[in-house]
Amino acid sequence: MIALRGVTKRFGDNAVLRGVDLEAKAGEFLVVLGPSGAGKSTLLRCMNRLAQPDAGAMTIAGLDVIAGTRAADLRELRRRVAMVFQHHHVVPRLSVVKNVLTGRLGAVSTWSSVLQLFRAADVALALECLDRVGLADKADARTDSLSGGQMQRVGIARALAQRPQVILADEPVASLDPHTARQALGYLKQACRELGITVVCNLHQVDYAKEFGDRIVGLSQGRVLFDRLPGELTEAELNELYAGGAGRPGHAGLQLIEPVIVEDKRKSACQR
Numbered sequence: 001m002i003a004l005r006g007v008t009k010r011f012g013d014n015a016v017l018r019g020v021d022l023e024a025k026a027g028e029f030l031v032v033l034g035p036s037g038a039g040k041s042t043l044l045r046c047m048n049r050l051a052q053p054d055a056g057a058m059t060i061a062g063l064d065v066i067a068g069t070r071a072a073d074l075r076e077l078r079r080r081v082a083m084v085f086q087h088h089h090v091v092p093r094l095s096v097v098k099n100v101l102t103g104r105l106g107a108v109s110t111w112s113s114v115l116q117l118f119r120a121a122d123v124a125l126a127l128e129c130l131d132r133v134g135l136a137d138k139a140d141a142r143t144d145s146l147s148g149g150q151m152q153r154v155g156i157a158r159a160l161a162q163r164p165q166v167i168l169a170d171e172p173v174a175s176l177d178p179h180t181a182r183q184a185l186g187y188l189k190q191a192c193r194e195l196g197i198t199v200v201c202n203l204h205q206v207d208y209a210k211e212f213g214d215r216i217v218g219l220s221q222g223r224v225l226f227d228r229l230p231g232e233l234t235e236a237e238l239n240e241l242y243a244g245g246a247g248r249p250g251h252a253g254l255q256l257i258e259p260v261i262v263e264d265k266r267k268s269a270c271q272r
């Protein structure tokens with residue numbers, strides 16, 4: 001489903017991807033870990049051609065991503081490959097189901113999309129996708145009435161409604177608390193497993209990577225440092241991965257906070 005060979009990408013003097021090889025089968029949930037600046041987002045952006053790779057070969061969902069440069073090639077790529085972002089990118093004042101239906105825009109005619117005319121089958125699909133992420137009862141609610149975790153699940157439902165072959169998720173749970181984050185990743189993984197969608201998911205939390213990844217790829221300074229089954233991954237490999245970067249992040253949901261000497265307890269309680 002995904003095959004990358006020697007993919008490189010530079011921004012000026014900055015060689016961000018330095019020959020990335022990567023493979024994923026249909027239905028696989030691949031997690032990419034790596035320190036800040038390793039090139040994780042750039043890799044995903046190259047995979048759906050939001051960024052243009054400089055060299056290498058890339059086949060995704062049966063399409064030659066690098067050679068197919070016509071507008072029609074790009075449209076087809078974006079139809080087969082859905083994105084899920086950290087900041088869900090939903091339209092707050094639209095209803096939940098309308099947000100999910102925007103995932104169908106690539107599959108309907110221009111006039112239908114301008115007039116927001118969706119077929120009954122598209123609406124049924126949107127409702128099914130909402131059901132998959134546990135939000136069937138919120139279909140008619142305004143999206144800005146939902147919590148952050150629920151909005152992220154709307155983003156996942158919208159990606160599923162696209163009927164993609166691949167989902168690229170860039171830190172999809174970075175802004176969620178641990179319970180909500182695990183719930184969202186669980187919904188994403190279950191839907192993909194049942195529908196045979198391949199997922200490439202950038203994460204900063206090693207715990208989530210081990211819990212949800214079928215495979216874990218470590219990206220360091222634009223190169224694949226390791227490609228492992230979760231059970232195979234060693235502490236030494238993780239330490240090496242984060243050695244050159246900002247350091248290894250704490251366990252999921254825990255932040256390392258400098259100890260603070262609190263003199264006025266009442267005041268500090270108010271500030272919390």
Ligand SMILES: Nc1ncnc2c1ncn2[C@@H]1O[C@H](COP(=O)(O)OP(=O)(O)OP(=O)(O)O)[C@@H](O)[C@H]1O
Pocket residue numbers: 011014016034035036037038039040041042043
């Ligand atoms: N559009 C751009 N123009 C110039 N440099 C860029 C651009 N996008 C990314 N970079 C650079 O590429 C490098 C990798 O960035 P990228 O966002 O891919 O890292 P990342 O692994 O996703 O980091 P993080 O974990 O912080 O999200 C960084 O040095 C960044 O400054």
Ligand SMILES: [Mg+2]
Pocket residue numbers: 040041042170202
């Ligand atoms: Mg990033």
